[in-house]
Each structure stands twice: as structure tokens, then as C-alpha cells.
Amino acid sequence: MGMLELRGIDKVYRSHGRPPVHAVRSLDMEVGKGEIVALLGSSGCGKTSTLRMIAGFESVTSGSIAVRGRRIDTLPPARRKVAMAFEGYSLYPPLTVRENIAFALKSQQVSRSEVSRRVEAIARLVEIEDILENYPRVISGGQQQRVSLARALVRDADLYLLDEPMGQLEPQLRAVLRGRIKSLLAEREMTAIFVTHDQTEASALADRIAVMEDGVLQQFASERELKDRPANLFVASFIGEPPMNLLETEVKRADGGFRLSLGPDVAFDISGDGLDRAAQQALVAARRVRVGIRPQRIAVGEGAVRVRIVSNQWLGDQSHVAGECAGHLLIAVIPNRVAARPGDVVPFALGPRHLNIFGADGVCIRHAEVS
Amino acid sequence: MEHESLAGRIFRGVALTLILVFFMFPIAWILLMSFQTNEQILRIPPRLLFEPTLANYEALISGQLHTAAGNLEITFMHNLWNSLVLSSGAVALALLLGVPAAYAFARFKFRLGETIAFTLLSFRFAPPLLVLLPLSLYYQELGLNDTYFGIIWVYQLIALPLILWIVRGYFEDISPDIEHAYRLAGHSWREAFTRIAVPLAGPGIAAAGLLSFIFCWNNFVFALILASADKQPVTVGALAFVTASGIQYGQIAAAIVLSVTPTLLLALYAQRYLVEGLSLGAVKG
Numbered sequence: 200m201g202m203l204e205l206r207g208i209d210k211v212y213r214s215h216g217r218p219p220v221h222a223v224r225s226l227d228m229e230v231g232k233g234e235i236v237a238l239l240g241s242s243g244c245g246k247t248s249t250l251r252m253i254a255g256f257e258s259v260t261s262g263s264i265a266v267r268g269r270r271i272d273t274l275p276p277a278r279r280k281v282a283m284a285f286e287g288y289s290l291y292p293p294l295t296v297r298e299n300i301a302f303a304l305k306s307q308q309v310s311r312s313e314v315s316r317r318v319e320a321i322a323r324l325v326e327i328e329d330i331l332e333n334y335p336r337v338i339s340g341g342q343q344q345r346v347s348l349a350r351a352l353v354r355d356a357d358l359y360l361l362d363e364p365m366g367q368l369e370p371q372l373r374a375v376l377r378g379r380i381k382s383l384l385a386e387r388e389m390t391a392i393f394v395t396h397d398q399t400e401a402s403a404l405a406d407r408i409a410v411m412e413d414g415v416l417q418q419f420a421s422e423r424e425l426k427d428r429p430a431n432l433f434v435a436s437f438i439g440e441p442p443m444n445l446l447e448t449e450v451k452r453a454d455g456g457f458r459l460s461l462g463p464d465v466a467f468d469i470s471g472d473g474l475d476r477a478a479q480q481a482l483v484a485a486r487r488v489r490v491g492i493r494p495q496r497i498a499v500g501e502g503a504v505r506v507r508i509v510s511n512q513w514l515g516d517q518s519h520v521a522g523e524c525a526g527h528l529l530i531a532v533i534p535n536r537v538a539a540r541p542g543d544v545v546p547f548a549l550g551p552r553h554l555n556i557f558g559a560d561g562v563c564i565r566h567a568e569v570s
Numbered sequence: 571m572e573h574e575s576l577a578g579r580i581f582r583g584v585a586l587t588l589i590l591v592f593f594m595f596p597i598a599w600i601l602l603m604s605f606q607t608n609e610q611i612l613r614i615p616p617r618l619l620f621e622p623t624l625a626n627y628e629a630l631i632s633g634q635l636h637t638a639a640g641n642l643e644i645t646f647m648h649n650l651w652n653s654l655v656l657s658s659g660a661v662a663l664a665l666l667l668g669v670p671a672a673y674a675f676a677r678f679k680f681r682l683g684e685t686i687a688f689t690l691l692s693f694r695f696a697p698p699l700l701v702l703l704p705l706s707l708y709y710q711e712l713g714l715n716d717t718y719f720g721i722i723w724v725y726q727l728i729a730l731p732l733i734l735w736i737v738r739g740y741f742e743d744i745s746p747d748i749e750h751a752y753r754l755a756g757h758s759w760r761e762a763f764t765r766i767a768v769p770l771a772g773p774g775i776a777a778a779g780l781l782s783f784i785f786c787w788n789n790f791v792f793a794l795i796l797a798s799a800d801k802q803p804v805t806v807g808a809l810a811f812v813t814a815s816g817i818q819y820g821q822i823a824a825a826i827v828l829s830v831t832p833t834l835l836l837a838l839y840a841q842r843y844l845v846e847g848l849s850l851g852a853v854k855g
Contacts, residue, residue, distance in 0.1 A: 214679060215679075215681060254750070254754060255753075255754075256746075256750050275753070275758065275759065276750065276753040276754050277753050277754065277755075277756045277757055277758060278756075279754075281754065282754065283750070283751070283754050285747040285750070285751060286747075287745050287747050289745050289747035289748045289750065289751045290748070290751075291748060291751075291752070291766070292748075292770065293769065293770075302755060303754075303755035303756070306755055306756045306757070307756070350751070354755075
């Protein structure tokens with residue numbers, strides 16, 4: 200049994216005089232004990248709504264939420280046994296930082312010495328020991344955010360919900376804190392769900408990432424799997440930096456396989472052997488499909504695809520080479536410097552086995568081979 | 571501001587003095603009048619130097635008015651007491667009703683919410699006489715005429731919208747997540763309201779309360795129509811000095827000084843809250 204189970208969650212915001220907003224659509228999700236899950240997506244994709252429904256500040260329009268097999272979606276927030284760090288910090292202004300962190304422990308009947316031991320331990324972890332006696336209004340945004348994080352993590356709860364937990368921190372500190380928080384969560388087997396729009400943060404902290412868009416869960420998998428086996432076009436183009444190259448191609452059958460042609464000169468031959476039955480049928484039915492290839496999978500200086508270079512940048516550890524081919528922009532990432540200037544025509548190699556193929560509905564028909 | 575020219579500074583000083591004199595002079599004049607006899611007041615030209623007398627205050631406090639036409643009973647001290655009871659009662663009731671309502675308007679979106687809030691505010695737009703005639707008929711039917719409660723109730727037309735709109739702005743300024751955090755820590759909705767929202771909106775509530783106290787205190791027409799002599803506040807009570815043997819300017823001045831003093835002291839004491847409350851709350855509301 201999972202620690203948290205979301206079943207068929209829908210959230211519709213209705214306000215008078217405006218069309219209803221369907222923020223979350225039939226969301227199913229299961230999170231195991233001790234797992235760290237990131238809700239990743241752009242603004243307005245429903246990730247914060249999901250978090251707030253779990254916390255109990257938003258009602259679910261339909262569906263059920265269970266923690267340890269106990270339905271909580273009708274319980275008041277106080278009885279859900281979840282801790283939360285808010286995006287806007289939401290510290291209690293009349294209390295000092297120390298009192299803010301200790302606050303929830305007081306109602307949990309923890310002894311006084313234990314409270315101060317735990318407060319100091321968590322304060323050390325997020326580096327706020329020296330401001331424990333200050334009031335929230337005199338400390339910086341980044342410090343408030345860490346206090347808010349500490350206030351959530353210090354509690355004993357079934358579930359820790361973190362809304363953009365490190366958005367206000369400086370990059371170095373963020374990297375350090377990620378590591379520390381991850382080991383704290385792992386050590387105590389704490390189950391955590393955090394919302395972020397930062398891929399790096401999601402990959403660094405989470406065991407699994409739930410990619411959301413338009414209120415729909417697109418894919419819920421490890422970072423590796425999201426990269427290697429994207430479920431659909433959205434995930435494919437959302438995950439990875441720079442994003443996956445996407446090309447519109449025409450499908451034709453060709454001796455036992457398929458020929459995907461991009462304009463008159465460029466075509467990719469996909470052999471039928473590597474395709475499962477469903478993929479074969481999908482390709483037979485489709486007239487046009489999109490193929491996607493990771494910039495890291497493109498070789499420059501060899502191959503059959505003639506590309507007119509648009510830009511070539513050396514970033515210190517890799518080159519980003521962008522070129523134009525049959526009306527599409529292709530970006531290749533190469534680990535070494537490339538001698539190509541804008542306007543040059545350079546061959547690119549796009550190996551058919553590195554191609555992801557997406558049907559007209561965006562669903563992935565075939566994934567690229569992972570070498 | 572630091573690099574202001576001399577001329578600018580002088581101009582500002584003169585302008586401030588003019589404005590101050592314009593607004594403060596009547597109050598100063600009333601204060602001086604209250605220490606003069608009627609003869610001294612009516613002397614032409616008026617003099618700034620005179621022999622002060624406490625006779626006006628004595629008359630008010632003892633309730634005995636000596637006029638050329640004989641002795642007159644006045645109930646000024648009782649009027650003052652009425653003002654205190656009516657204004658405090660009205661503000662207490664308005665806070666009791668208005669603060670939870672303001673919270674509801676600030677936190678929850680519900681059907682007709684804005685309409686109700688605006689309707690309550692619109693009570694302030696209408697001239698009081700518009701509601702007074704029908705109200706006095708109702709009040710006679712309901713037996714509310716000439717009762718403290720009846721007047722306190724009608725004072726809600728003054729106090730409730732003020733409190734509602736100022737306090738609402740304050741609640742809207744407080745992030746609801748602070749209450750959410752408190753509720754997640756194991757507290758009920760009610761506790762979050764009383765222990766987090768109300769204390770945080772404290773300055774706004776105090777400002778709104780004070781302001782509505784002052785407005786209730788200064789009200790004249792409601793009590794004039796709906797109350798008889800023994801329930802009337804000072805504003806109406808001051809009419810008693812317009813007697814058959816002439817207008818008792820000295821007593822009127824003394825009565826005004828006495829009736830203005832409590833609200834003036836309150837306002838001075840709470841000046842900081844008032845400015846904060848009005849600028850923070852009302853502008854956003």
C-alpha cells in the first residue's frame with residue numbers, strides 16, 4: 200500500500216460570471232513511503248492546486264486522497280498529518296524564528312528540551328542558527344524561506360509538502376541545501392512531495408518526477424526514464440536542455456519497414472523488426488508523424504543530412520551548433536569545439552535508432568534506443 | 571526634500587500656518603468662549619483678554635442653568651453619558667458583527683458576496699433622512715423607539731460599513747497561508763481566525779473601531795428623531811441651550827468642549843493606528 204494515493208482527482212474552480220477553470224483532470228498518482236516526488240510543470244499546470252488539495256486548503260471536485268490507506272480528502276487540514284512549506288513563507292509575524300519553527304511541536308506534546316534540540320538541529324541544517332532569535336520581518340526573503348522549510352521539516356508528519364521550497368535561495372546555497380535535505384529525508388524515511396518549475400531541482404532532489412501540463416499528469420517516472428522514454432511530445436520537449444529537436448515527417452511504407460521523409464532530400468529508414476505490433480499499426484495508420492532527437496545524439500561533420508549553420512557557440516565545456524534543414528531548426532550538442540561558421544553547409548548525422556516517433560495525438564509510438 | 575531652497579521652506583511654513591489657523595481657530599475660539607459669560611461673548615468688538623469664569627462648566631456639571639428668565643434644569647451630564655453608552659454600544663455591536671463579516675468577505679468567494687459588501691457600504695451614500703422616516707414608523711411598531719438598543723441598532727448604518735470595509739482590507743493584506751500553516755499545525759479554522767487573523771489585523775480593527783466611535787459620537791439626526799430627552803446624546807442635548815431667554819453661547823461652548831474632549835483624546839492617542847489603518851486598509855479595500 201502506498202503512502203499517498205490520489206485517485207481520479209479533478210479540480211474545477213468556478214467563479215461567478217467566468218467560465219470554470221479545470222485545474223486538475225483525473226489525476227491518479229501513488230507515492231511510496233520514503234519516496235521524494237517532484238511535481239514539475241510550468242505556471243498554471245495544476246501542480247500547486249494538487250499540493251493544496253492534499254494539504255486540505257482546496258477541496259477536491261471529485262476523486263479521493265488517501266494517506267496510509269486512510270481517506271483524508273474530507274478531513275480538515277489539522278487532522279491530515281501533513282506538514283507544508285509555503286511558497287510565500289507565511290511565517291507568524293509576532294513570533295521569533297525559533298518560536299516559528301517550534302510552534303507545531305508544541306501542540307505535538309514534545310518535551311521542551313527535545314523541542315529545542317530539534318529546532319537547533321534543523322536550523323543548523325538550513326543554516327539559520329544565527330537568526331533564531333530574530334523576528335520574520337527583519338530577515339531576508341531567502342532566510343524566511345529557509346525558516347519556512349525548517350518549520351515544515353521539523354514536524355512529525357506522514358507527508359511533507361514543499362511548495363517551491365528553494366526558489367528564493369542563491370544557487371550555491373541551493374545546491375548545498377538540496378543535498379542536505381535529500382539526505383535528511385532519506386535518513387528519516389520521510390515522504391515528500393515538492394512543487395517546482397526547475398528541472399535541475401526536480402532531478403537533483405526527487406526519486407520520481409510527475410510532469411504536469413494543463414491539469415493533466417503527462418508522465419510520472421524517474422528522471423532517467425523521462426529523458427529516455429518520454430510518454431509524449433510534451434514530456435519530450437519539456438525535459439532536457441536544450442530541448443529535443445522535433446521534425447515533421449511524412450510516413451511511407453518501404454520494404455518491411457517505414458520511410459519517414461523530411462522534404463525531398465532527407466529521409467529516415469525505420470526497420471520493421473525493431474517495432475512492436477502497436478507501433479507498426481500506428482505507423483501504418485499515420486500519414487505524418489513527428490520525430491524527435493536529443494541534441495546530444497546528433498553527430499556533426501558526418502552523415503547524410505545537409506544543414507546550413509545558423510550559430511555555433513562554445514560554452515566552455517560543450518558546443519551548441521544550430522542549423523537549418525528543410526525548414527526545421529536543428530540543435531546539436533557536441534563535447535568538443537566545432538569548426539563551422541554561420542552560412543556553412545555541414546553534414547549532420549541523425550541515426551534512425553536515436554529517433555523518438557510521435558503520432559498525431561502526441562503519444563510516443565517508438566522510443567529511441569538507449570545506448 | 572533635504573535640498574529644499576530657503577524660499578521653499580518659508581513658503582511651506584506660511585502655507586502650513588495658514589491651514590492650521592484656518593482649521594484650528596474655531597476650536598481655539600470655542601475653548602475661549604467656554605470660559606466667558608454670555609455678556610463677554612456678545613461684546614463687540616470681541617476681546618482676547620478677559621476674566622475667565624468657570625460658571626459655564628459649573629452650570630453644566632450641576633445641571634442648573636441660570637438665565638434671565640429663571641432657573642432651568644439641564645441634563646447635559648446625562649447626555650454625555652448617553653453618548654458614551656450609545657457610541658460604545660454601537661461600536662461593540664459593529665465589531666462583533668463586522669469583523670467576522672469582513673473576514674468572510676476577504677477570504678471566501680461566495681454568491682453575491684461583492685453585492686452584499688457593496689450594499690452595506692452604500693448605506694453611507696444615502697442621506698440619513700432617507701431611512702429615518704420609514705425607520706421611525708417601524709420603530710414605533712416594534713417598540714424600539716426611544717430605547718438605547720434601538721439607537722445602537724440604527725447607528726450600525728454608520729459603524730458597520732466603516733468597520734467592514736477597513737477591516738476587510740486588512741484581512742486581505744494578511745496572507746491566507748499564515749492561517750493555513752497554523753491550521754496544518756493542528757488547529758481548527760475557528761482558532762486560526764481568533765488567534766492569527768484577528769491579532770494580525772489588530773491595528774486595522776482598532777482604527778476602524780475608533781473611527782466609527784467618533785462618527786457615532788458626532789451623529790445628530792438619528793437620535794434627534796428616534797430618541798426622547800433622556801436617551802439623547804450630547805449632540806442633540808446641546809439644543810437645550812437655545813432657551814426662551816436667548817442662546818446660551820457660553821454653555822454651548824463649554825458643552826462642545828466637554829463633548830469633543832473624549833473623541834479628541836482618543837484620536838490623538840490612536841493617531842498612528844488611524845493613519846495606518848486608513849491608508850493600508852481602505853485604499854486596498
